Amino acid sequence: SQTIHQWPATLVQPVGSPLSLECTVEGTSNPNLYWYRQAAGRGLQLLFYSVGIGQISSEVPQNLSASRPQDRQFILSSKKLLLSDSGFYLCAWSAQAVPNSPLHFGNGTRLTVT
Amino acid sequence: QKEVEQDPGPLSVPEGAIVSLNCTYSNSAFQYFMWYRQYSRKGPELLMYTYSSGNKEDGRFTAQVDKSSKYISLFIRDSQPSDSATYLCAFSTQKLVFGQGTRLTINP
Numbered sequence: 001s002q003t004i005h006q007w008p009a010t011l012v013q014p015v016g017s018p019l020s021l022e023c024t025v026e027g028t029s030n031p032n033l034y035w036y037r038q039a040a041g042r043g044l045q046l047l048f049y050s051v052g053i054g055q056i057s058s059e060v061p062q063n064l065s066a067s068r069p070q071d072r073q074f075i076l077s078s079k080k081l082l083l084s085d086s087g088f089y090l091c092a093w094s095a096q097a098v099p100n101s102p103l104h105f106g107n108g109t110r111l112t113v114t
Numbered sequence: 115q116k117e118v119e120q121d122p123g124p125l126s127v128p129e130g131a132i133v134s135l136n137c138t139y140s141n142s143a144f145q146y147f148m149w150y151r152q153y154s155r156k157g158p159e160l161l162m163y164t165y166s167s168g169n170k171e172d173g174r175f176t177a178q179v180d181k182s183s184k185y186i187s188l189f190i191r192d193s194q195p196s197d198s199a200t201y202l203c204a205f206s207t208q209k210l211v212f213g214q215g216t217r218l219t220i221n222p
Binding site for chain 2: 006043092100102103104106107108110
């Protein structure tokens, strides 16, 4: 069966510090990968998605970037965090071979920028 | 008009009650319909996935889709305290669109 791992679960970082959140998927090959941010009362916001190694699409301009160095690894980064980067970050995957397949989420990272 | 409308609640019901959660949508191109359950401080978990009008049942959960009215519902029978969570509807065509989520509490 497929599993998705996301870490760390919680993170407190000062303004201006760098960020690296990692997500890995097991049990499937060539998945679509996604980074979402969830803010209270604002629902799920798609940040980045990837259909393959090195292929990243950005949905919104922001202080964050994403990379996919391996087929089942997705990384969310920032060089300098802003207070507004605080939130709940979720990684997700879907089966690329199945059109309109549902997303499966990790358990998220709660980021607090102080 | 928003693409997806979902009552944010909160909704509080006694244990054993039948719960009805609803979403409306405006995009006729949506072909696939999903419900996710999200416990506090966890990621959303896929509950139901369907692409046709009508009902789909899975244990105590029933997903209902009415494409003509652009309306989907999730029914929970014999609700349990463990059903307390936020429920998100989601719609798919070429991309996935989520509702805002309804926070549900089942009181013992």
